[in-house]
Amino acid sequence: MTVGKRFSRKMMTATLLLGASAAMAGCSSIRENRGYIVDETLISSVQPGIDNQQSVVATLGRPTFTSQFGDQTWYYVSSVTGRKPFVRPRIRQHMVLAVKFDEGGNVVAADRSGLDQVVYLQPDGDETPTLGRERSFFEDLFGNIGQVGAPGAGGGAGPGR
Template identity: 75%
Template sequence: MNRSKIFGIAAVLAAGLATTACSSINESRGYIVDSILVGTVQPGIDNERSVAATLGRPTFTSQFGDPTWYYVSSTTGRKPFVRPSIREHQVLAVKFDASGNVISADRTGLEKVVYLSPDGDETPTLGRERGFLEDLFGNIGTVGQPGLGGQQGPGS
């Protein structure tokens, strides 16, 4: 082989590695949705036991209001060294009545996702600002002083 063929093969391999390094990485998180199983949950026919047997345990359950089971599924995609973004998001909310029968099974998607952006990198608190040295040495001399609520020492 001559040098030009070797450099040509090396260039093709380098280009192949560069394009695979920039490909997107997809990650599934949460409940893995099976459309056939989800479609079998029917209001008025199923109950908590049959839903648990069909879909499995929910991602989380409601704490207030009607008993509701939530099955949450997300697919994120990201390129190397970049923050992941949500590609797909589904929530199946199965509501039950007091006796445990299914009232409704509603599916929502990405349109219900809310993006929050925090206001700054500090949480405002009440009170005064203290410096590092005041935090470190602030209690020196206050323990045992009369009128400050601490013990005054032995024999007092």
């Protein structure tokens, strides 16, 4: 075997090994943190009856969202997803920390929930049902012809007339 053929064979083997390792790296899982990044030490330091809104903000930061109705509650939502290339992400870890406050702004409770509380919804069809009548394309397109400025429509005379 000549030197040129040995060199060519080694280059071909090296190229194949490099290509195979690049292909394997492309199939690895992609991990993404979404929302609040959990720090167990900080979360466990929030104590009911001791902390208030200012100390919770100083410890945990601003919440992901707050309650709009009922008791004042701050929610810290954290998810870790994993996915392979060209595939929808799947939730690997999920945690919601709900910090409840009384009227004075003091912490009443700090409750956690996890992946067991997640509900997966399956939409029913491609359309959202709405109230009202169904209109065809042409009714939508030409439905307002003759409506603007018609007698009794209240428009067309200008403001204040």
